[in-house]
Amino acid sequence: MSDSSLAEMLRSRGLRLTAQRQLILEAVLDLGHATPEQVHAAVREVAAGVNITTIYRTLELLERLGLVTHTHLSHGSPTYHAAGENTHVHLVCRICGAVDEVDPELFQPVTDKLAADRGFQVDIGHVALFGVCGRTECGERRE
Template sequence: MAVRPDRSVASGTIAWTQVRDEIRARGLRWTAQRRRILEVLEATRGHVTGSELVERCRERDPATTPSTVYRTLDVLEELGYLSHSHSAAGREEFHVMPEAEHAHLQCRVCGRTWELDADEAESVVDPVARSHGFAADLGHLTILGRCAVCVSAEAAEPRLPA
């Protein structure tokens, strides 16, 4: 799908004018709504759900429509500026401008999430690449389970059998 262009970018920040130019270069259009969404993304770090992004856009402009936001997020993902995965609850989790594609761990007990760096994610996905020739989308991968802390908490305070 999308090839992410090279970007000269300061630490953690994004050259958003470049997004605008790329949008125009593809025959897409630069609109007030898209500018607003990019402003919101610029002020965002880490992971956000779709509805959080809608909410933040509404703070800037109460007239914001969900469908417009989601459609723009689709476009940005297609262009490689975002990725999304699904949380344990099945909600969409967006990750803004990852410097490198990475996967996630999410604990179903305490809800915390961790990022897997590229090397680790690669080693996770390597077996299926070898045996099935399967090219995994690392950015979409969220592994659900229990973190080390919650596992040992469970061991310390065992449940009664029914």
């Protein structure tokens, strides 16, 4: 998203584009999948005065604006990523913490069955599967 379109979106809601808001959005886009703490660390490299409360509030604002979305990939903080990305299922390695993505079509038979049998509509964007990734260092530590 360009600075001018972000500024226009904020202005249309009575808000203004601040350097902090821009830095936080850029950090989410650059990091791919990031917790507020990871966003904070990235932003602090550029602007040391930005505090974690500002990060959380801005991420909430950016989510309300439809620019970012979050999912829970662990028991800790939510993980944010760009909302414009295609919907995907998250694969999270329990050993190294790597996050990968797969196409939700892979799970279509399961989601169709849940809908047919139980009337349950899966929010595939919030699905995370935990396991051990195929990296050599993680595969050696499989139990």
